[in-house]
Amino acid sequence: MNPLKTFTTVTILLLTASGAAHAGTTLDAIKKNGFIKCGVSDGLPGFSFAEKGNYNGIDVDVCRAVAAAVFGDPTKIKFTPLTAKERLTALQSGEIDVLSRNTTWTSSRDSAQGLNFTGVTYYDGQGFLVNKKLGIKSAKQLDGATVCVQAGTTTELNLSDYFRTNKMKLTPITYDKSDESAKSLEAGRCDVLTSDQSQLYAQRIKLAKPDEYIVLPEVISKEPLGPVVRHGDDDWFDIVKWTLFVMVNAEELGVNSKNVEEMKKSTNPDVKRLLGVEGDKGKDFGLANDWMAVVIKQVGNYGEIFERNVGQGSPLKIQRGLNALWNQGGLQYAPPVR
Amino acid sequence: MAEHAPAPVKPPFWNDPWIRAILFQAIALVVTIAFGLYIFDNTQANLRRLGIASGFDFLSSPSGFDIIQSLIPYSATSSYGRVFWVALLNTLLVSALGIVLATLLGFVIGIARLSKNWLISRLALVYIETFRNIPLLLQIFFWYFAVLRAMPAPRQSLNLGDMVFLNIRGLYLPAPEFQTGFGWVLAAFGITVVLTVLLARWARRRQRATGRQFPIFSIALALLLGLPLLTFWLAGSPLVWQIPELQGFNFRGGWVIIPEMASLLLALTIYTATFIAEIVRAGIQAVSHGQTEASLSLGLTSSLTLRLIILPQALRVIIPPLTNQYLNLTKNSSLAAAIGYPDLVSAFAGTVLNQTGQAIECIAITMAVYLTISLLISLMMNWYNRRVALVER
Known part of the structure; x- marks a missing residue:
């Protein structure tokens, strides 16, 4: 193996510095670009599927929610369709900011591959x-x-x-x-x-x-599927992670895209914090104080995006099963907004 | 008489062209090395910052996945290093077969292109112009998704004499199983090869010296076939055939040529053969027509003229561009990834890269391998080119 090793070391030198140093944080770069680079599947109905030039699916909606959180506008995204083989390298090299492409959370991806899973959008097998x-x-x-x-x-x-x-x-x-x-x-x-x-x-x-x-x-x-970001930028990791938690919490608290404005008048302190009426939990993320409300209003809560894309409102008609909320016999559980 | 010229004024050392040349070379070298080190260091730092593992330790950890075609023993418990060899051998297999087949087909078509028979030369022309101008990837898809997909299911296989079976899963052939004693047959074959070479040399020397010809071809053939067959019979036929058998979902036993490989090989052969055909035609036409006329007036038949006069001279023109085609074919074989043939790019730079996440190492190894293969082919072809090149006296 030794001559090969030397040879390859030389070849590495010839490679341009892969993933050339990212200037500043991911969030700064995204704000400067004006859009989020989101990696999705190359065609999987219910998860991410291009129809009439529009991407639809649960994975796509997760990206939309992140865009809503950052820009207050779910359309500020550049989607990159990726094959299973390309996806992780694309994220590692900085070609995309977040990968939301039915990707299974495993130990080696979290450790050796330098990635961070931000949660589970879909418990699969x-x-x-x-x-x-x-x-x-x-x-x-x-x-x-x-x-x-x-x-x-x-x-x-x-x-x-x-x-x-x-x-x-x-x-x-x-x-x-x-x-x-x-x-x-x-x-x-x-x-x-x-x-x-x-x-x-x-x-x-x-x-x-x-x-x-x-x-x-x-x-x-066990195939827990979820969005992934790169190691090393905790602020960005938190934003993507909590976007998902917000949607799950919203479903649990009964807040959805239709009633979000009314719910702002709610007396429930959990709802008030979630919608940014009370406290400044939103600001802690470096985003607008009401970003959570914006996400729910523009994209919906977890139950909505599930039913719309893969559940009863879609041709797939998949039951909630493991993906029901924890208090309804499922596994979807989010830490509190506090 | 001896008038001393005034001692030349020694120019300052920075004006000395010799020193200057060395200086500039040294600067260029230092800059290149520094740039290289910078890139290497930058990459390392970035990998560390992103928490991505680096190094070549992954090559010894178990792969955990299966591969459809392997020339050496392999299972999911083998290492990633083993995957590398499996994938490399698959690449070499399809390239080597492709080179041999494309050369044969290319020479035949190239000569047919020059045929005096109008129909043959037109057919060759149509073949060349069609397949040369369709992108290779498209041709691979054509064979894989259109032609080979039309084969029947395993249970409805096309059956040739209960030995060979053809279905959508591939072409199943009987595999030879060597029994004890087969070594003798191999030894006999080795001996006859040596004998044939010696005989051929002797025959050539004798012809040079006396002009008498020796029927070398038929005698060599008889030797090459006869002695091993005789040993085979004497050793008690130490060979049985393992016939493929339909069991459950698929045929088991025997050898199988999977459609992924067949379509890749077909496409590579047919595509590259068109270029080789044009190279052969150009080479033949580069030999002055006077040579043919001279040879015919000396009484050589036209086939002898082609074999002894034209082809040896044409080869000098043919070899260098032919080398290019061999290199192209080998590199084009990496399109295998599109149809799931487990070659180096698909299995190693694809699956292994993805399972380990060590992109730089996997791509570097793959690039180094293609570079090595290409350089080796070039070396061999250059050696052959020197042998057939015109020796000027």
């Missing part, structure tokens, strides 16, 4: 999508199957783990784009498509004959 014709009822019957999977994902690793623990033979085909996986499943190049369950439902809608495919009951992993 990995599943399998198969053609009904195969007559498969359980993932345990997949011995010897050819599986399509997206390159550079946690899914790819879980897949290998699952087949290894169950002593099954695996033939994986890894594509950069989820569309290619879906096309391959339809053509029969692979027997199974594996991904986070939410994505499987989204992918299924895009198939020519969605009814011919089923999602197997097994969920083989």
Whole structure:
């Protein structure tokens, strides 16, 4: 390995300084640019999907909320569609300010890869999508199957783990784009498509004959999906983190985009603090004092963005399940605004 | 008589062209090194600031993912370093096969392009102009998503004599399994190769000396096939074929050529062959027509003329641009990432980079490897070029 090492060291010298020093803080740069650079998926209905030149989805709404928090205007965003393989490097190198692209929170991404997950927008788990014709009822019957999977994902690793623990033979085909996986499943190049369950439902809608495919009951992993920022800028990290918490708290307190103005008259001190009527909790973030109210008004609370994009108000019709509020049997829980 | 010229006035040292030259070189060197160090240091500092791991330790940690095609034993418990070798071998495999096939096809098409038969030369022209002018990536997609997707499902495989099966998952071939005693056959083959080379040399010397020809081709062929086959029979046929068998979802056993590799290879071959064909045509046309006429008037047949007079001279023109095409083909093989063939760019600079987050190291290694492969190909081709180059006396 030694000659190679020397060689590569030399090559590194030739590389331009990747991620050249960022001048000032992320927030300063964003304010100077006048927009937030947000990395989203390259096409996943419900999460981020471009339709008629407009991005829609729960991941997109998280970015919109951050823009509303910073600028008071949810449209001040530049979206960058990224494949699973590109996304983390794009964030590390400063090409985007925040990555909101159904990305799983893991220890190595938090540590070795120099990233910070700001919370969980969607509690997910990995599943399998198969053609009904195969007559498969359980993932345990997949011995010897050819599986399509997206390159550079946690899914790819879980897949290998699952087949290894169950002593099954695996033939994986890894594509950069989820569309290619879906096309391959339809053509029969692979027997199974594996991904986070939410994505499987989204992918299924895009198939020519969605009814011919089923999602197997097994969920083989924990996939907490959430927005990500770079290590090393705590102020920016706090803003993105609390934008999500604000939306969850708003749902818990019954504040939504329609009633936010009325709620400002509420006597509940929690609501008053959230909406910036009482105290200066908003200012502590270096933003306008009422930024939380603006986020709720312009984008909505967590329940609203969930239902609108992936829940009952969308073609996906996904149940709240794990993503219900903590006091309704789910896992969504936000620290208090205080 | 000896009149001393006035002693030349020694110019100040900064006006001495020799010293100046050295000085400027030294300054340039120092600036370059300083710039390099600055970039290196800057990168290191930024990586530390962002809390991103650096270094090459990750190469020994387990990868945790599977790869569809591997020429060496590999599993999800192997290391990232192992992934590198698997990916490198996959790149080399598709490049080497592509170079051989593209050369064969290119020479045939190039010569066909010059054929006196109107239909053949027009067909060659249409082939060249079509495939040369369609982007390579598009051709890869064409083969992968259009042509090879039309293959039947595993259960409806096209079956050739219960040995070879073709379906959407690939072409399944019987794999040879060597039993004890096969070493003798290999040894016999080695011996015959040496024998053939010696025989060919002797035949050439004899022809130079006496002008008498020796039927070297047929005798060499007989030797090369005969002796190993005889040993094979004597050793008790130490070879069995493992036939692929349909089990559950897929065929198991035997060798499989996956469609990802097939479409990449097809596209690379067909695309590069068009350029090689034009290079071959140019090379042949560069040989003066007088040579052909002289050769024909000496009584050589036209095929002998092509083989003994034209091609050796044409090769001198052909080799340097041909080297370029080989380099292009190797580098173009990195388009594999688009269709999921696990080559160096897809599996190493893609998946490994993403799972470890060590972009600089992975890209640096990948760049170094492509540089090395390209330089090696150039070296080999330059060596061959020197051998066939015109020796001026």
